[in-house]
Amino acid sequence: MTRPFVLVLAAAAFLAAWLPARAQHSTPPLRLAIAGLVHGHVSGFLRAAQARPDVRLVGVYEPDATLLKKYAQRYNLADADVFTDLAAMLDRAKPEAIASFTNTYDHPVVVEAAAARHLTVMMEKPLAVSNAHAQRIRRAAGQGGIQVLVNYETTWYPSHGTIWTLIKERRAAGDIRKMVALDGHAGPKAINVQPEFLEWLSDPVKNGGGALFDFGCYGANLMTWLMDNQRPRTVTAITQQFQPDVYPRVDDEATIVLEYPTAQGIIQASWNWPFNRKDLEVYGHHGLAIATGGYGLRVGLPNEPEHAVTPEPRAADERDSISHLIAVVRDKRAPNGLSSLDNNLIVTEILEAARESARTHRPVALARE
Incomplete structure (x- = not known):
């Protein structure tokens, strides 16, 4: 190999490394x-x-x-x-x-x-x-x-990204039949949130409710995503006050049931859990996936007994909110499904219907589009 040719190769390698870095x-x-x-x-x-x-x-x-x-x-x-x-x-x-x-x-x-x-x-x-x-x-x-x-x-959890790949892209568990979301902690006062945060979390006007809105939104968001933005037929909810002396104006315990044509969603939102949790269970026709937090994941499929799975790493623009925001602002991508306005308009419909159901003790049917 001649010396000039070697120099040309070296220059090309330098440019290949330098140009992306400079950009x-x-x-x-x-x-x-x-x-x-x-x-x-x-x-x-x-x-x-x-x-x-x-x-x-x-x-x-x-x-x-x-x-x-x-x-x-x-x-x-x-x-x-x-x-x-x-x-x-x-x-x-x-x-x-x-x-x-x-x-x-x-x-x-x-x-x-x-x-x-x-x-x-x-x-x-x-x-x-x-x-x-x-x-x-x-x-x-x-x-x-x-x-x-x-x-x-929860949008950035590797466990949830892997559930999407398994359940939605690979359809390894068949059609979704049941989803269970368990979200919350011991309560904002018990975990010593900032005074200015506690003030509005416990205000039914500024927060929309108590645990119902604070943690019910997680399950509504994930279930709307998993159901491809399908709105549930009905929403049924129960709210309670287990700590009325601490949160006299809002609920601290909520359970929401979403009825879809071929599936059910159960959202358990609480300020009374003995520990912090953001867990998601998805059951299909012939398989299941259970996420505990961002990194715990168990999967059961036909001919595969339930076992632990290491979640796949997220893409660079899906690892955290700031990276995702930058990518959207720079027109490199649209907002992901969980962050999108379309999804969250449905989440709001679910939460408002849940609030009304809890008040009236009746299921609330969502208006057909």
Whole structure:
């Protein structure tokens, strides 16, 4: 091999490595703003965003000046980047996307402000406290031509991604017959959530309910996904107060039953579990998959006794909410099924019907489309 040819090969190898790296380096970080600081998940999100080179936090809005100051000091936020007025933040900071950590009742206000400026919004679950609020969000998103994403911790679980591959893509268990979601913890006060978080979680207006909305949304989201956005025929729910002295205005225990033409969904949402849990069971015609948290998974199939399975790693843009948001804003993909507005409009229908069923002690039939 001649020396000039060797040099050409070396140069080609260098360019092959250098060009993608340069392209990645030349992509500016996502200009991200945060709207609201009263949701307890904001602390973890702030830490994650500040640690990423592909994100630049350009503004934080919170109407409570005392709370805003506390977070500004804790996370070393510059005075120029914190605002007590949402419109002022959006107009001065000029973000590309907004992550909302308000109470659920205020979600439409954030989306409407974002839509007027054509900005993508990602909010913490659930989408809305009512169908009326959900439709405000839908209309604003349509008028502004924006994406609205709803973030659930369970969306990024490798165990759930593997269940989708097994049950939906491979159809290894046959048609789905029953789904059971078990979500919750010992209660927001028992686990010492922030005072500002507890205040609205236990407010039936700002939260839509108690455990019913706080944890019932997880199962509704996953079941809507597994049923390909099919709306259930009926929703039947029971809510109770096992801790009325702690949560006098909202339920702390809820069970929801979803009736589909060929399947049932059972959602157990609780602020009374003796431990934290986000578990999902899916039973098909001839198989099952049971996820315990993000990494525990057991599978039983014909000629395969129930056994543990190691979940498959998620794709890079499905591993966490920020990576997914960046991919959506950069037009590399659409929101995934669990984060999508279409899914979460149905989730809101289910939760509102469950609230009405619990109030009337009757099943609620969802209106046919």
